[in-house]
Structures are given as C-alpha cells and as structure tokens.
Amino acid sequence: MNIKYTFPQKKFVLLFLLASFVCIEVQSQILRRDSLRYQIRRIESKNDFNPKDSTYIKLLTDLGKEMRFYNSDSLFLISSEALTLALEADDKYGQGNSYEGLGSYFEDQGKYGEAIKYYKKSLAISEERNDYVKILEIENHLANVYRYMGDYAESLKLFLKSIEYAKLLGDDKMLSILNENIANLYVNQENYEQAVQYYKIVKKINQRIGNEVYMAETMSNLASAYAEMGEFEYAMYNINSSIGVFEKHKIMDWLAYAYEVKGKTYLKNKDYKWALFWYKQGEMLHKNIDDIRGETSLLNGIAEVYLGQGKDSLSEHYALKAMDLSKKLNFKEEIRKGTMILYKVNKNKGDLETALDYHEQYQAINDTIMAHRNEKNLTMLITKLDFDKEKEQLIIENEQALADQKRYIYAAMLLVGIFLVVTLAIYRNKKILKNLNDELQSKTLELIEHEKELRASNETKDKLFSIIGHDLRGPIAAFQGLLKLYRNGEIGSNDFLQFIPKLGKDLDNISFTLNNLLSWGRTQMNGSSTKPSAIALENLVIENINLLEESASTKSIQIVNKVFGNTLCWADGDQIDIVIRNLISNAIKFTPENGTITVSVNERGPLWEISVKDTGIGIKEEVQKKLFKKNANITTYGTNDEKGTGLGLSLCKEMVEKNNGDIWVESTIPKGSCFYFTLPKMRNNLKKAG
Incomplete structure (x- = not known):
C-alpha cells in the first residue's frame, strides 16, 4: 500500500524513527548513526531551523546510509524525505545522495530495475556536478546490481572502467573496493584461485591506506574463498583476525558475516558442533540488522549443520526460512543449496514424493546455473579482452595525437626559424633537433619493448595451451569416459569405486598444476x-x-x-x-x-x-x-x-x-x-x- 505524507506528517514519522533507534553500546561507545541523530536533533531544536538547509539534508542522507543494514524501511523513508526537501531546495548534492539511498534500498530488496533507475539518476547529477569521487561510488553500485542480475559482462566492464578512473584520481579507497568486487565476481563463478589473487591485490592497497577495518573486510572475504577451497588454516587465520577488528569497532553487519564465514569453515571441515556455535552467533546479530542477502546464506548454513547432526526437523525449518528469502531476492545459488537440503531431509523422512520434487527443482536450477556459469566465464573473458583492446586502441590514438602534435610543433618551429634565422636559427635548430632525436629514440625503444611483450605474450599462450592439451585434457577426458561408462551401465558401482583412488590422485595433480599454471600465467600475461x-x-x-x-x-x-x-x-x-x-x-x-x-x-x-x-x-x-x-x-x-x-x-x-x-x-x-x-x-x- 502506497501512503502519501504531507511534510508535517513525514517529519513526525522521521522524528519517530530517529527517536526509536537508540541502542546501548559496550563501554559507552557512540556509533556514527547515534552521532548523526544527535546532530539532527540539535539543528531541529534551533529557532531558525530550516528543513531545506543543505547541511540538514546531508545529515539525513548520511543517516539513511548508516541505517541500510539495520532497518531498510528507515533507509527508504529517510531517503524519500531527504529527496523531497532537496528537490524543493534545488539542492543537487542532496538529490544525488537521496537517489543513491533509494537505489540501495531497492537493490537490497531484489528490485534491480528500480535500483538501476535511481542509481542512474544519482549518476547523472554527479556527472553534471563533475563529482568524480561520487561517480565512482555510483558506478560501483551499478556494477554490483548487474552482478546480482547475472549480467557479468556489464558488471565487469563497469568495474574495469572505474578502476582506470580511480587510478587517475589516485583514489586508493575506491581501488580497494573495485578490485574486491571483481574478486567477488570470480567467487560467484567459483573461480576461487583467481578471486584470491584479486583479494591479495586489495590487501596490498589496504596496507597503503592503513585502515584496519578495510583490511578486516577483505580478510573476511578472503577467508570465505579459502574455506571453499578447503584451505582451512588460511581461512581460520584470516577470519579470526577480522573478527577482532569488527568486535573492536562494533561493526555488526560485517561481524555477522564474519561469524557466518567462521561457521562455514567449521562446516566444511565437518566440525558441526563449532560450526553451529558460530552460525548461532551470527543469527543473534541478524536480529538487530537488516541484511536479507546475508541472512539467507546464514540460514542455509545452519540448515546444513543440523542436517549433518541428524536433526532433520530443525534443518528443514531453517532451510524453508532460507528458501522464502532466496525466492524473494531470486537468489539462485541459495535456492539451489536450499532445494538440495530439503531433498535430503525429505528423503531421510521417507517422503519420497516431496524429496523427488525438491530434487527435480535442484536439478533444474543447477543445470541453469552451470550452463550460465560457463557462458558467463566466457563472457567475462571476452569483456576483459575487449576492454584491453579498447585501452590499447586509446593508447594508439593518443600516440597518433602526439604525433600530430609533433608535426604542428615542427611547423611552428620552422616558422620561428625563418623569422629568427639571422640571430638564433642555427643554434636553436641544433638544440631542438637534438631534443627531438632523443625523444624519437626513446619512443623507438618503447616500441621495441612493446614488440617484445607481444612476442612473450604469444609464447605464453602457446605454452598454456600446450600444457592444457597435454597434461590436463588427458585426466579430465579419462574421468569423463569413466563416468560415461558408469552412466551407460557398462561398469558397476564396485568397479567404479575401484577407480576412485586413481581419480583422486589425478584431481590432486590437476589442482596443483592449475595453481602453478595460474601463477605462471599471471607473471607472463599480466606483466606482474x-x-x-x-x-x-x-x-x-x-x-x-x-x-x-x-x-x-x-x-x-x-x-x-x-x-x-x-x-x-x-x-x-x-x-x-x-x-x-x-x-x-x-x-x-x-x-x-x-x-x-x-x-x-x-x-x-x-x-x-x-x-x-x-x-x-x-x-x-x-x-x-x-x-x-x-x-x-x-x-x-x-x-x-x-x-x-x-x-x-x-x-x-x-x-x-x-x-x-x-x-x-x-x-x-x-x-x-x-x-x-x-x-x-x-x-x-x-x-x-x-
């Protein structure tokens, strides 16, 4: 139901919201949102209070942003109120921030079309104001929305473009965020090795920044990737370090996520007792924050723990709760996870009809995800190559422009030489020619280096394809052939199981080879x-x-x-x-x-x-x-x-x-x-x- 408020009514609702979100912090620490509420109340208590004041509007939008993962309805109401005031006051900065807040609200609700609409309004205002820092922030938001929608090509293109701008601006904070989001793209594709490399890049950027909170956020994501890879010691080291920082600064949304990652690490290691303990810590925090996407993953994790403990009724309860949230966000990965849990629970109960229904749902969405994953991997590769080509073309155009500029300089110098031929012509022409020759020699050396890099790149690709064809295709083809024989009934289960040790060795070898292949390929192709x-x-x-x-x-x-x-x-x-x-x-x-x-x-x-x-x-x-x-x-x-x-x-x-x-x-x-x-x-x- 849509309710329209007059300004006094909206103000009353806003004041009610401001007054209702008071929390007691450990050691009397005042959170940023409490400080913002205090400043808002001070301004409102003044006799000359003007709600259209730009400072007041900025405080409202800042508060809305802080409430994003604590009460999404507050984010929507505060951003809507700030937008009304900013439009009446013709405050472009306030309008851009309000549109950004509304975009964040709809992004978190899974209404991606609405989110894109409001983010693009904010982007247009930021471009009009030449606010390059805000442009980077909004394009990062948009890239994340495209990622949630499954449009990885558009997402990656925006991230790569923004990284180039961030480098020009020298904005290490945005460089950290953008590279971390590219790592998250690779996590979505279960390409954890590539994701880890980007997380390591982000860690180095964060070390330059010197902000321990940024570092803790990256280490949480890195721990999650290591847990998926089975690198439990690395996962535990990173997550324990990040938990200490989030507890210290009382950053509850990230702390809930960190607890979930620690629970997942224990779950992957089949330590169900400690997995449940840390998942429950996260569940308690989620009662006071509003992060549907994070809660969905947490609930499925708890369901998996209870399933591992043989507590099927509790597992079903949490899996169904997660399924409701997953469908609301169209969160395919969590829907797939939930259907598999519910299939196993109903199979254990003997309800084979329901189990079969969930298994069919799982198979359908799994086939869709896997088909899209291969397509998206190729799409991301093509997008990266296209971006590199565009970047190379831009360099060529810049070099051409420089060459044209040189010709203009030559012509101008010729004219100057004619007018000054009696006095300084000979001396200056010699000096100019020397400088030009030095510059030409420098450019020639650069072209030679570029040629060497291209030749090395071709050698690298030949080497990569040789290794893939020679040492990876064989074991994989053998694995596929064995599975085909098993599916066609040409070998039985007992015969198939005899090949498991051999297959395990082959897969270990493939994993180790791929790790070396990725490290070597990066040193060659990325010019590290x-x-x-x-x-x-x-x-x-x-x-x-x-x-x-x-x-x-x-x-x-x-x-x-x-x-x-x-x-x-x-x-x-x-x-x-x-x-x-x-x-x-x-x-x-x-x-x-x-x-x-x-x-x-x-x-x-x-x-x-x-x-x-x-x-x-x-x-x-x-x-x-x-x-x-x-x-x-x-x-x-x-x-x-x-x-x-x-x-x-x-x-x-x-x-x-x-x-x-x-x-x-x-x-x-x-x-x-x-x-x-x-x-x-x-x-x-x-x-x-x-």
Whole structure:
C-alpha cells in the first residue's frame, strides 16, 4: 500500500524513527548513526531551523546510509524525505545522495530495475556536478546490481572502467573496493584461485591506506574463498583476525558475516558442533540488522549443520526460512543449496514424493546455473579482452595525437626559424633537433619493448595451451569416459569405486598444476612486476612445511627444517613463497615412503643459498639438462604415480632470476636430488640504497 505524507506528517514519522533507534553500546561507545541523530536533533531544536538547509539534508542522507543494514524501511523513508526537501531546495548534492539511498534500498530488496533507475539518476547529477569521487561510488553500485542480475559482462566492464578512473584520481579507497568486487565476481563463478589473487591485490592497497577495518573486510572475504577451497588454516587465520577488528569497532553487519564465514569453515571441515556455535552467533546479530542477502546464506548454513547432526526437523525449518528469502531476492545459488537440503531431509523422512520434487527443482536450477556459469566465464573473458583492446586502441590514438602534435610543433618551429634565422636559427635548430632525436629514440625503444611483450605474450599462450592439451585434457577426458561408462551401465558401482583412488590422485595433480599454471600465467600475461622487500626465509619455509605436512605424512616422509632465524633477504615474498612450495612439493612427490626431506640455508658471501634435499629416486642426467628450460614440457611421475608437468620448475627459475638469484640441481640415481637457489641478503641492498 502506497501512503502519501504531507511534510508535517513525514517529519513526525522521521522524528519517530530517529527517536526509536537508540541502542546501548559496550563501554559507552557512540556509533556514527547515534552521532548523526544527535546532530539532527540539535539543528531541529534551533529557532531558525530550516528543513531545506543543505547541511540538514546531508545529515539525513548520511543517516539513511548508516541505517541500510539495520532497518531498510528507515533507509527508504529517510531517503524519500531527504529527496523531497532537496528537490524543493534545488539542492543537487542532496538529490544525488537521496537517489543513491533509494537505489540501495531497492537493490537490497531484489528490485534491480528500480535500483538501476535511481542509481542512474544519482549518476547523472554527479556527472553534471563533475563529482568524480561520487561517480565512482555510483558506478560501483551499478556494477554490483548487474552482478546480482547475472549480467557479468556489464558488471565487469563497469568495474574495469572505474578502476582506470580511480587510478587517475589516485583514489586508493575506491581501488580497494573495485578490485574486491571483481574478486567477488570470480567467487560467484567459483573461480576461487583467481578471486584470491584479486583479494591479495586489495590487501596490498589496504596496507597503503592503513585502515584496519578495510583490511578486516577483505580478510573476511578472503577467508570465505579459502574455506571453499578447503584451505582451512588460511581461512581460520584470516577470519579470526577480522573478527577482532569488527568486535573492536562494533561493526555488526560485517561481524555477522564474519561469524557466518567462521561457521562455514567449521562446516566444511565437518566440525558441526563449532560450526553451529558460530552460525548461532551470527543469527543473534541478524536480529538487530537488516541484511536479507546475508541472512539467507546464514540460514542455509545452519540448515546444513543440523542436517549433518541428524536433526532433520530443525534443518528443514531453517532451510524453508532460507528458501522464502532466496525466492524473494531470486537468489539462485541459495535456492539451489536450499532445494538440495530439503531433498535430503525429505528423503531421510521417507517422503519420497516431496524429496523427488525438491530434487527435480535442484536439478533444474543447477543445470541453469552451470550452463550460465560457463557462458558467463566466457563472457567475462571476452569483456576483459575487449576492454584491453579498447585501452590499447586509446593508447594508439593518443600516440597518433602526439604525433600530430609533433608535426604542428615542427611547423611552428620552422616558422620561428625563418623569422629568427639571422640571430638564433642555427643554434636553436641544433638544440631542438637534438631534443627531438632523443625523444624519437626513446619512443623507438618503447616500441621495441612493446614488440617484445607481444612476442612473450604469444609464447605464453602457446605454452598454456600446450600444457592444457597435454597434461590436463588427458585426466579430465579419462574421468569423463569413466563416468560415461558408469552412466551407460557398462561398469558397476564396485568397479567404479575401484577407480576412485586413481581419480583422486589425478584431481590432486590437476589442482596443483592449475595453481602453478595460474601463477605462471599471471607473471607472463599480466606483466606482474617483481617487488622486492625484506623477507624472512625461515617464516616462508615454516609456513610451507605446515601447508604440505599432510601430503608428506601420507607417505611417512619426514621434513627436516634447518632454516633458523636471522635469514633476511631482499626479494619478492609472494614469488619466493611459490618457489619454496614447488620445490618441497616436488621432493614429496619423488621421495618414496619413509624418506627424508631436508631444507637448509647457507651463507655464500652476499647471498643466501637455500637447498631442498630429498632421499628420492633421483633424476637422469639428460632430464636434468631440460628441467629449467622455458619451453620444456616434461611429464614425470612420482613414487606413488603422482603426475607433474615440469611447469613448476620453469616457474621457479623465472621467479628466482627475477629476484637476482640462480637455481640448479644436483642428483644421483637412486640416492636422491638436491635443488639449490640463491637470493641476495638484505644488508647488501641497504648499502646500495645508502
């Protein structure tokens, strides 16, 4: 029902809302919304109070924004009231903020058409006012709405465009937000590895900003991605760090989300007791906030916990609540999750008819999501390529404009030379020609560099397709063939189960290969630069030993760490982390059961020499010569038939050399192998800087 208010009535409703949302904060901490209410009341209490005052309107829109995840109806009423006042006062800034508030309200209600309409009104006003910061904020809102609608191409295009503007403005805050939202796009496509890379970019931006709340928000999203990937230790580290910050600052909507992520981490690890504890913490917070999208995911999580505990009636109760909210928002991912839970619950109850109905619903929406996911992955790739082409075309046009400008300069200089030929012509022409020659030489060098980059890009793509065709297509095709035989009834369940260990090994190999492939592809195609800093080798070694300890223990392999304190070097920490991880992983792969792997470090003048030695099967001399070659594609098998592509060692070589080091191997069959690499010590770099 639509109710129209006169201004006095609206003011009464507004005052009632302002007076009704008073909460008691721990340690008497005053939240921002309480401060805004106080300022609004002070202005309203003055004898010369004018509701059309721009300061008053701004306070209203600020309060509406703060109420977004606490009471969405308040956001709508306050934004509507502020819009009426701003229109009467011809306050463009207030109008833009009010339209933004209404867009946020309809976005949260799942009414995306209305949200886009109001966001575009706000965008038009911001463009009219040349408010570039606000333009970035609104385009970020619009990109998120397109993401919720499933239009990933338009969403990604807006994000990429906004990132370029944010770089020009030097706006680190928006750069952080925009890159994080691109990461969320990849999360929606379950491309968690790519999402993690973007989250790491955001973490570095947040470190520049120095805002611990921004960092905590990113770490929460990063923890969620790690939980989906099964990296529970990384997930728990990030989520525990973020929870402390949100509790400290009383940011309840993000704290509820953080509790949910921690619950999900325990759920993925099948620790239902602690999963339920943290989900319940989030549920209590949701009673005082208004975040339907977040509540939907939380309810399905609780339903999954109860299902795991065998409490089917409670699981059904929460799943049905989540289903109602999911359908209201047309939240397909959560609808899919809910139908699967309800299918399992009804199957357990023996209500096979209802179970079958839910399973059919699940299958239908799952087929739709998977079909759209492949299409959207391709769409995102094409959008990224088109954007890069447009960017490259713009560079070419700018260079052409610069060339035209040079011609004008030449003509002007010629005229000047004619008029000044008697006095300064000869001297100035020589000087000008020298400057132009220097600039031309510089441009020529730039063109040569561009040509090298293009050639390297082509080599990279050839390498990527070679690896995909040679080492990934085979195991995947085998998996598909086996499933086809099983579906056609050509092999039975018992025969199929005999292949499970082999399939598990193949999938582990595919996962590890893809991780290396993504890391190597980024260094080649994205032109990522090496950013050295002071890093402690002992920390990287300990982290990777802990990470790979489970793989070693399955083969009863002992990893001995002889890298102790005071091993600071000057290198890119992310790249050296990949090198150490690959070398230890390879050693585990090629070491038989009950073997030993030793990680050591020795001083070699201005360098640290790091070694990873195993008691494995050793490497033939002819293979050693090919290990580190750029275009080599060596397929090898570990002691338990683990498969490798040789890509990891190629990646290690590139990263070590980018950090001014060398890498080599010494091996004796069948006694084992020892891989060495060097890195510069930190103190040498400090001396150079002085």
